Amino acid sequence: MNFGMVFKVAILAIMRNKTRSLLTCIGIIVGIAAVISVLAIGKGASTMMVKEISSMGNNLMMVFPDRNRKGAVRSGMGAGETMTAGDAEAVKRELGHLVSGVSPAVNVSCQLIRDNRNWNCRVSGVSYDMPEIRNWNVAEGRFFEESEQRACARVCVIGTTVKANLFDEGEEAVGATIRMGAMPFKVVGVLAAKGANSWGQDQDDTVMAPYTTVGRVLQRSKFRSINMMNISLWSLDDNEEAKREVTALLRQRHNLADYQDDDFETRDTTEIMNTMGSVTGLMTVLLTAVAAISLLVGGIGIMNIMLVSVTERIKEIGLRMAIGATPACILWQFILEAVVLSTVGGAIGVALGVGAAKVIGEVNHWPIVIEFSSAVYSFLFSSFVGMFFGFYPAYRASKLNPIDCLRYE
Amino acid sequence: MSHLIELRDLYKIYAQGEEPVHALDGVSVSVDDGEFVAIMGASGSGKSTMLNILGCLDTPTSGSYLLDGIEVARRSRRELAQIRNRKLGFVFQNFNLLPRISAVEQVELPDLYMGRLSRSARRRRALELLDRVGLGGRATHKPSELSGGQQQRVAIARALMNEPPVLFADEPTGNLDTKASVEIMKLFTELSAEGITIVMVTHEDDIAAYAKRHLVMKDGKLVRDDRREAAQ
Numbered sequence: 001m002n003f004g005m006v007f008k009v010a011i012l013a014i015m016r017n018k019t020r021s022l023l024t025c026i027g028i029i030v031g032i033a034a035v036i037s038v039l040a041i042g043k044g045a046s047t048m049m050v051k052e053i054s055s056m057g058n059n060l061m062m063v064f065p066d067r068n069r070k071g072a073v074r075s076g077m078g079a080g081e082t083m084t085a086g087d088a089e090a091v092k093r094e095l096g097h098l099v100s101g102v103s104p105a106v107n108v109s110c111q112l113i114r115d116n117r118n119w120n121c122r123v124s125g126v127s128y129d130m131p132e133i134r135n136w137n138v139a140e141g142r143f144f145e146e147s148e149q150r151a152c153a154r155v156c157v158i159g160t161t162v163k164a165n166l167f168d169e170g171e172e173a174v175g176a177t178i179r180m181g182a183m184p185f186k187v188v189g190v191l192a193a194k195g196a197n198s199w200g201q202d203q204d205d206t207v208m209a210p211y212t213t214v215g216r217v218l219q220r221s222k223f224r225s226i227n228m229m230n231i232s233l234w235s236l237d238d239n240e241e242a243k244r245e246v247t248a249l250l251r252q253r254h255n256l257a258d259y260q261d262d263d264f265e266t267r268d269t270t271e272i273m274n275t276m277g278s279v280t281g282l283m284t285v286l287l288t289a290v291a292a293i294s295l296l297v298g299g300i301g302i303m304n305i306m307l308v309s310v311t312e313r314i315k316e317i318g319l320r321m322a323i324g325a326t327p328a329c330i331l332w333q334f335i336l337e338a339v340v341l342s343t344v345g346g347a348i349g350v351a352l353g354v355g356a357a358k359v360i361g362e363v364n365h366w367p368i369v370i371e372f373s374s375a376v377y378s379f380l381f382s383s384f385v386g387m388f389f390g391f392y393p394a395y396r397a398s399k400l401n402p403i404d405c406l407r408y409e
Numbered sequence: 410m411s412h413l414i415e416l417r418d419l420y421k422i423y424a425q426g427e428e429p430v431h432a433l434d435g436v437s438v439s440v441d442d443g444e445f446v447a448i449m450g451a452s453g454s455g456k457s458t459m460l461n462i463l464g465c466l467d468t469p470t471s472g473s474y475l476l477d478g479i480e481v482a483r484r485s486r487r488e489l490a491q492i493r494n495r496k497l498g499f500v501f502q503n504f505n506l507l508p509r510i511s512a513v514e515q516v517e518l519p520d521l522y523m524g525r526l527s528r529s530a531r532r533r534r535a536l537e538l539l540d541r542v543g544l545g546g547r548a549t550h551k552p553s554e555l556s557g558g559q560q561q562r563v564a565i566a567r568a569l570m571n572e573p574p575v576l577f578a579d580e581p582t583g584n585l586d587t588k589a590s591v592e593i594m595k596l597f598t599e600l601s602a603e604g605i606t607i608v609m610v611t612h613e614d615d616i617a618a619y620a621k622r623h624l625v626m627k628d629g630k631l632v633r634d635d636r637r638e639a640a641q
Contacts, residue, residue: 005521012509319505322466323567324494324522326487402466406505 006329010337013309014344024305025345027298028385032346032378035291036353039374041360042287044367046280053269053276059100059233060133061242061268063250065225066261081225082263085211087253088127088229091246098242100234103127103134104211104226108218112166112207113179119165123156123180123207125214126230133232141174141189149210154217156180157189159204183217185209239270295381298345299389306338306393317397318405331398338390339383346382350375411478412439413574413606414463419472419482421458421629432458433469434629440608442574445601447620448610455629457579460610464497464577465489477574494522498568502580504560506552512539512563513548519570538566542596558589565596569605576600578609582616594619 014021065083088104106125111118128146131137144155158166158173167173176187194203215224233242243266250264310317317330325333354370361368421433432455440446450456461467462474465481468489474482481492493499498519506515516535520526526534539548542562552560561581568576578597582590598619601607611617625633 016509315505316507319501319507320518320522321490322464322493322499322505323519324490324571326490326522328487329490329522403461406466406501 006333006336007340009333010340013313013337014340020305021341024301024341025298025348027301028295028342028345028382029298029349029352031291031294031298032349032382033353033356034294035287035378036350036370036375037357037360038287038290040354040357040368040370041366042280042283043369043371043374044361046276047369048367049276050273053272054135059236059239059269061231061233061239061246061266063229063231063246064265064267065227066263066265082254083226083229083250084224085215085226086224087250088226090253091229091231091249094249095242095245098233098238098245099231101127101129101133101232103130103230105228105230106211106214106219106225107227108214110180110207110218112162114166114176117166119162121159121162121205121207123209123214123218125211125219125226126208127211130208130230133230136194137192138189139192141187143189143208144210149212152212152216153210154183154185154213155188156185156207156209157191158187158208159191159206160193161202161205162207163190180207180209180218236270239268243268291378295385298342299385302338302342302386303389303393305341306334306390307396309337310334310393310397314400314405314408317400318402318408321400321402322406327398330400331394334394334397335387335390338394339386342386342390343379343383346379349382350379353378411475413442413444413477414438414440414608415473415475416463417473417475419462419474420470421455421462421467422470431629433462433472436472436626436629436631438624438631438634440606443601443604443606444622445597445607445620446609446622446624447617448608448624448626449612449614449617450626451612454626456610456626458629459626460577460579460608463608464499465493490522494519495571496573496575498571498573498576500561500564500568500576500578500581502583504552504557504564504584506560506563506567508553509551511549511551512544512555512566515552515563516566516570518567523571525571535566535570538569539563541569542566556589557585558592561585561589561593562596565593565600569600575606575608578607580611581609582611582613590616 063083065081085104085106088102091099092102103126108123108125109120110123111120128144128149131143138157139160141157143157144153147153148155156178158178163173166178167176173187173190177184178187179185191204191206191208196202211226231242231246233239246266247262251262254263256263320330320333354375357368357370360366416436416438419433419436420431423430423432434455436455436459448456448459458467462469465476465484466489468484469482472482473480476492477496481489484492507518513532513535516538517531520531520534536545536548539545542565544559544562544566547555547559550559552563555563561584565576581597582593585593594616597607597609601621607620609616609620617623621637623633623635623637624631625635
């Protein structure tokens with residue numbers, strides 16, 4: 001059997017009735033285009049989410065003191081007074097092989113005053129390596145230094161929202177002095193704008209100062225409790241081990257007996273990623289179902305047309321058999337015709353889907369990620385659909401009796 | 410010596426309705442290399458069934474059919490297709506050319522299923538055959554651009570493509586006018602003179618007159634076998 005000839009015959013048969021061939025393909029075209037474009041949009045969305053999550057910090061792990069209970073009243077997360085700055089320092093000191101940086105966070109709500117303006121926001125007492133841990137750099141000036149942290153210096157770094165509310169446009173903030181309550185702080189830097197996080201909270205509406213200073217002059221707590229600690233790991237692969245060791249260390253420092261529960265809670269970005277992943281996974285399942293249905297419908301369209309085509313060309317089948325086409329030749333000829341139809345449909349569908357995704361992304365300002373592999377898979381799958389649904393008509397053709405075919409009027 | 414075609418006690422029985430129909434009712438006949446045979450008979454006499462079985466398009470219910478010394482009566486569909494491809498050429502009443510492909514491509518078809526020749530050799534042979542049947546200048550014409558007689562000549566060239574020892578023709582002039590019929594029959598006579606065996610079914614006496622041997626059938630039986638000098 002000559003493959004080139006079989007292929008040529010298939011192309012000729014398709015070209016013979018262009019309108020009908022196109023209509024036949026439409027099911028496949030629409031199905032593939034829908035899958036490609038929705039995948040591109042979905043992938044774009046999840047890429048954006050992952051980017052946002054990783055912008056929270058470098059291999060970030062967070063530890064919160066447990067919700068404590070005073071009688072029957074339970075307060076919110078981070079409100080318990082079980083974790084201290086000392087805990088954070090211990091983690092940094094003793095788990096240096098896993099942990100690249102630790103910053104406690106002491107959050108105080110504070111009235112900021114500068115001349116005749118004032119603004120209320122959250123002041124976070126953090127450590128000097130916070131910019132690295134949270135992937136957050138300063139845009140102007142500098143972050144405070146280790147020496148300033150050790151000396152409980154009254155310095156701070158402000159977010160852009162705070163700057164906008166306390167300073168005139170174009171006014172130099174670095175070097176100015178602002179008051180937090182009664183305490184004057186020198187502004188040494190302005191944080192780079194980070195925008196709202198995925199929960200809509202304005203991340204730039206913040207002030208960072210050394211946790212030592214905040215603990216001493218703003219918090220007014222004898223216990224020096226902290227609201228959380230941000231731990232940055234050398235590598236996310238150590239995630240499980242780090243969690244275990246941090247837990248062990250904190251349990252030891254908190255003198256917890258074996259029967260007692262942890263009085264703190266660890267969270268890491270992988271958990272958030274996993275949650276996102278399950279959402280994306282659900283979307284993939286739904287998409288696959290939609291794709292399967294549309295390709296099923298498209299495939300049935302192809303099968304229908306192929307059955308018509310076999311009947312129409314019954315004399316041709318008879319003649320080909322008479323001059324020596326074996327049943328296998330006839331079978332392959334019609335299967336190939338269906339495959340060519342569906343593959344061409346698949347190719348058009350991929351092109352259309354990519355185009356549609358780009359237009360939709362452009363109009364709605366959505367990020368679009370077109371994966372080469374999804375285009376290739378859709379394309380291959382459309383050929384498979386052609387083969388699957390082309391088989392029955394082709395099989396019928398191959399079983400025809402040459403005499404009946406030649407006599408058919 | 411063995412014959413090119415040898416039928417022994419051939420039966421073809423169609424079991425339709427209550428009464429089985431004996432389309433072939435014990436036919437035994439042999440045809441030698443180079444003969445030009447006309448199978449004649451009224452409609453329903455079994456001559457078409459006979460030609461279908463001879464052409465390996467159909468299998469007999471019982472009996473033996475030796476083609477070129479090989480038993481072909483009970484073969485699979487695939488084997489029959491290969492035998493038709495290598496040993497037999499067909500010429501039909503309604504030409505059976507494929508629409509939309511050129512004359513030279515029609516002629517090339519049998520070799521595409523055989524795969525004996527290279528692409529260029531195949532094209533060369535097809536052009537030679539078109540020349541041979543007098544259509545040298547019409548190789549690129551499609552069937553719709555050719556007259557009936559020309560179409561039938563393309564079909565004859567196609568039948569000769571794989572150099573089969575036997576050519577079967579089923580009412581080859583049935584759709585042609587007298588002038589074209591005469592031309593086609595002259596072509597058959599020439600091919601016969603070159604040594605190709607031709608078995609032709611016809612119900613027209615003046616067409617049968619070109620053959621050197623007449624087999625007359627009636628009710629599934631061979632009733633006459635005349636050897637004669639062909640009319641020129």
